[in-house]
Structure formats: C-alpha cells, structure tokens
Amino acid sequence: MQAAELFEQAIKPPEVARRLRVSVKSAYQWHQLWRDGGRDALASRGPSGSRCRLSPRCLLKLTAYLDEGPAAHGWVEDQVWTAARVATLIGRKFHVSYSVSGATRLMHRLGYSPQVPARRVAERDEQAVTVWKEATWAEVKEPGRPAASKTRQGLPGSRPGDGPGADAAAPPS
Structure with a gap:
C-alpha cells in the first residue's frame, strides 16, 4: 500500500522503485494496476503457488x-x-x-529437514576398515609439514649488502 500512497502524491514510478527498493519494471506494473483499479488493485492476493493437499x-x-x-x-x-x-x-x-x-x-x-542416507556397500566390513585406518593408513600417510619454517640468520648473502658485487653498487662515501 506504500506504492499507492506514493502514486497518489504524483511520484513517478522510477522514484517509487528507488524508495521501495524494487525494480523499475515492478513499479511501472504497480502504477498501471493502480491507475486501472486504485488501491484495491494493489492489495496482496496471498501467497502464490498451489495449496497444501493435506488438511x-x-x-x-x-x-x-x-x-x-x-x-x-x-x-x-x-x-x-x-x-x-x-x-x-x-x-x-x-x-x-x-x-x-x-x-x-x-x-x-x-519444521523438519529431509536427510540423506549414508551410501555404503552392503558387503562393507566395518571392523576391517577400522583395522586398516589404525594400522596401514598410519604407515602410508605422509608426515605433516612443520608448523613454521626455520630461518637462518647471520649467513653471508642473507642481507642485501652482503652479496657478490655489493661494493660496486654502494654509493661513494
């Protein structure tokens, strides 16, 4: 009904669209309905879609x-x-x-959500899977990366002025 109030104040559809945060096309459609049938034409008709088939x-x-x-x-x-x-x-x-x-x-x-069943092979042997995970997988998997890398300090070449040719690039004193 806000749109009807704005149209009654002679506000153009693009401005109505901006104020109500809808598309300009919707505002023009509402304006046409309002011109043809007044406020009642803009009244909500309820939710769309089919009705529930269960009582x-x-x-x-x-x-x-x-x-x-x-x-x-x-x-x-x-x-x-x-x-x-x-x-x-x-x-x-x-x-x-x-x-x-x-x-x-x-x-x-x-208030329910449908669940997806776990897809497993009927012949799956849970005990064999557990044994494999505990014994074989522990041997096969790669060791994890270290948490932080070590940096070496104080080696020649670790500072910009220590590399070869550093003297040539140095400004005269």
Whole structure:
C-alpha cells in the first residue's frame, strides 16, 4: 500500500522503485494496476503457488508419524527421514500423491529437514576398515609439514649488502 500512497502524491514510478527498493519494471506494473483499479488493485492476493493437499488434521497426523521415526513405518535400515520416504508415507497413510520436491517443501513447512542416507556397500566390513585406518593408513600417510619454517640468520648473502658485487653498487662515501 506504500506504492499507492506514493502514486497518489504524483511520484513517478522510477522514484517509487528507488524508495521501495524494487525494480523499475515492478513499479511501472504497480502504477498501471493502480491507475486501472486504485488501491484495491494493489492489495496482496496471498501467497502464490498451489495449496497444501493435506488438511490441517492430516498435517498433525503426519507430524506425529514423523516423530515416531522411520522404523515405526517399515524403514529399519537407518533412522533418517528422506523426502522420498516421506512422500511414500503420505501416499500410504493419506492416499495423496506428493513428489520428492513437494515432500521436501512440506517437511520444511512442518519444521523438519529431509536427510540423506549414508551410501555404503552392503558387503562393507566395518571392523576391517577400522583395522586398516589404525594400522596401514598410519604407515602410508605422509608426515605433516612443520608448523613454521626455520630461518637462518647471520649467513653471508642473507642481507642485501652482503652479496657478490655489493661494493660496486654502494654509493661513494
């Protein structure tokens, strides 16, 4: 509504854009709307995008399901809610289809963030990995660099006037 007030004061769209920190194109579009329909034409129409396909009651149930954890709903491999799992859960419980990106947005809206499961080979032997890290890796890795380099002081050539030909470059006294 600030734009409408400024237009009513005969302020030009470029100045409105500067004052409200919007693009000049937006200010011109608002000006056209304001000329055609007045203040009401500039009123907000609410958030854009599609509406949530779950009712408030279903959203409460979904939150409770998410709080129970993935294992309670059949995912026992790891304890993470991925967006794909949440989309599947919504389909199973509410018979509503959600895409992975839609499930991600819904999770964020509910205060959750989708997790990414660790990708590991099924045949991975954790004990063998630990032994290798402790024994073999310690032998193979390069020793670290020293924290600071040592400087040698007092050697000939370490000062600008000590090098060969220094006498020739010296100014006469």
